[in-house]
Amino acid sequence: MKRFFKRLPAVILTLTALLSLCATALADDMVGPGPVAPLPSINRTEVAVSQVEAWRETAGSIRVTWQAVPQAAGYIVMRKAPDEKGWRCLGKVDAGGETSFLDVLASTAPQQYLYRVDVLPADRDKYVSGAGDVAAATNLLVCVDPGHYLGSSGACTDGGKTYRECEFVLDVGLRLRDILEDRYGIQVRMTREDEKIELFGLVNGQSEVEDRGLFSEGCDLFISLHTNAKGNPVRGCDPWYQPLYINKPTVILNTLACSDPLVVDMANRAGLSLAAENYRLGIENQPNYGPVTVGAIPHMGDKADPDTAPGLVCWRKGNRGDYYGVLRGSNAVGVPGMIIEHAYHTVLAMRRLANDGVLAPLYAEIDARSVAEACGFVDVSACT
Ligand SMILES: [Zn+2]
Numbered sequence: 543m544k545r546f547f548k549r550l551p552a553v554i555l556t557l558t559a560l561l562s563l564c565a566t567a568l569a570d571d572m573v574g575p576g577p578v579a580p581l582p583s584i585n586r587t588e589v590a591v592s593q594v595e596a597w598r599e600t601a602g603s604i605r606v607t608w609q610a611v612p613q614a615a616g617y618i619v620m621r622k623a624p625d626e627k628g629w630r631c632l633g634k635v636d637a638g639g640e641t642s643f644l645d646v647l648a649s650t651a652p653q654q655y656l657y658r659v660d661v662l663p664a665d666r667d668k669y670v671s672g673a674g675d676v677a678a679a680t681n682l683l684v685c686v687d688p689g690h691y692l693g694s695s696g697a698c699t700d701g702g703k704t705y706r707e708c709e710f711v712l713d714v715g716l717r718l719r720d721i722l723e724d725r726y727g728i729q730v731r732m733t734r735e736d737e738k739i740e741l742f743g744l745v746n747g748q749s750e751v752e753d754r755g756l757f758s759e760g761c762d763l764f765i766s767l768h769t770n771a772k773g774n775p776v777r778g779c780d781p782w783y784q785p786l787y788i789n790k791p792t793v794i795l796n797t798l799a800c801s802d803p804l805v806v807d808m809a810n811r812a813g814l815s816l817a818a819e820n821y822r823l824g825i826e827n828q829p830n831y832g833p834v835t836v837g838a839i840p841h842m843g844d845k846a847d848p849d850t851a852p853g854l855v856c857w858r859k860g861n862r863g864d865y866y867g868v869l870r871g872s873n874a875v876g877v878p879g880m881i882i883e884h885a886y887h888t889v890l891a892m893r894r895l896a897n898d899g900v901l902a903p904l905y906a907e908i909d910a911r912s913v914a915e916a917c918g919f920v921d922v923s924a925c926t
Pocket residue numbers: 689690695707767768769770
C-alpha cells in the first residue's frame with residue numbers, strides 16, 4: 543500500500559495523459575478521421591489443419607482426428623451445433639502426440655455437431671492459425687440392410703427391363719448410406735454393398751437372415767430395406783400383375799422399437815411419406831397412412847381386409863419372439879429395428895417406375911429424412 547502511495551503522482555500523471563488522448567480521439571471522431579499512422583507490416587503465414595474427421599465412437603462420444611501441422615505447438619478443438627452462431631472451445635491438444643480428441647457428450651440423445659480444429663503456432667511471429675476444415679458428425683450409427691442377395695428374390699421382365707428386389711433395394715441402400723453420411727453426418731454400417739452378402743464369414747445362403755440383424759450389434763438402429771409381394775394370387779390375378787389397390791408401404795418394428803418413441807416417429811414418417819409419394823406417382827390409389835403411438839402398435843394382420851386397408855406401422859410376433867428373422871436378430875443384440883416394405887413390386891406400375899430409375903432415389907431420400915428429421919438433424923453438407 544505504501545509503495546502505491548509513493549507511486550501515486552506517477553499514476554495520476556499517466557491517467558491525465560490517457561484522458562487527454564481519449565479526448566483527442568473523441569475530437570478527431572467528431573471532425574472525421576485524421577491521418578492514420580501505418581501499422582508495422584506483419585507477414586505471418588497462415589497454417590491450418592486439414593483432413594478433419596469426426597465420427598461416433600459410442601452413443602455418448604464423438605472422436606475428432608486431423609492431420610498434424612509441423613508449425614503447431616498445439617491445437618484447439620472447437621464444436622458447434624448447426625444452428626449455433628459461435629464455436630465453443632472443447633479443449634487443447636499438445637502437438638507431438640496423437641492428433642485426436644474425444645468429445646464426451648452430456649447424454650446419448652441424438653446430437654449433431656460441426657467440429658473445427660485451430661492451430662496454436664509454435665512461432666507466433668511467423669505463423670497464424672487459418673481457417674481449417676470442418677467435419678460434421680452425429681452420435682447415431684445406423685445399420686442398413688438391403689434385403690436378400692442376387693438370386694434370392696424373384697425377377698420379372700416387362701418391356702425388356704427386369705425388376706429384381708435384391709438389386710432394387712441394394713440401389714436404395716447405397717443411396718441411403720450416402721445421404722445419411724454426406725448430408726447428415728450419420729454413420730452407417732452396411733450388411734452388404736454389392737450383389738452378395740457375407741456376414742461372420744458366411745456367404746449368401748450359408749448365413750441365416752437372423753445374422754443380418756445380429757450384425758447390427760453396437761448400432762443405434764437397424765433398417766432392413768425391401769419391396770413387398772403377395773405370396774398368393776389376389777382375386778385371380780397373376781402374382782406379378784396384381785391390382786393397384788393392394789399397393790401400400792408397410793413398416794414392421796421389432797419388439798424394442800415398439801417401445802422407443804424415436805423409432806416409432808421414424809417409422810411413422812417413413813410410412814406417411816411413402817404412401818403420399820406412391821399416391822402422387824399414381825402407383826398407390828390412396829395416400830392414407832395410419833400413424834401409430836408407443837403402447838398402441840397394431841399387430842400385423844389385425845386389419846379386417848388387409849388388401850384394401852391403408853398401410854401401417856406394425857409388429858408381428860412369432861414363436862421365438864419377433865416373427866421376421868432380421869428383426870429377431872437385431873432385437874437379440876439390443877438394437878431397435880424396422881423392416882421397410884416400400885411398395886408392392888407385384889404391381890406392374892410400381893415395377894415400371896422402379897425400372898425407369900424414379901423410385902430408388904426417392905425411397906432413399908424418404909428413408910434418410912425419416913431417420914434424420916426425427917432426430918432433429920439438418921442437412922450440414924454445405925458446412926463441411
Ligand atoms: Zn424382401
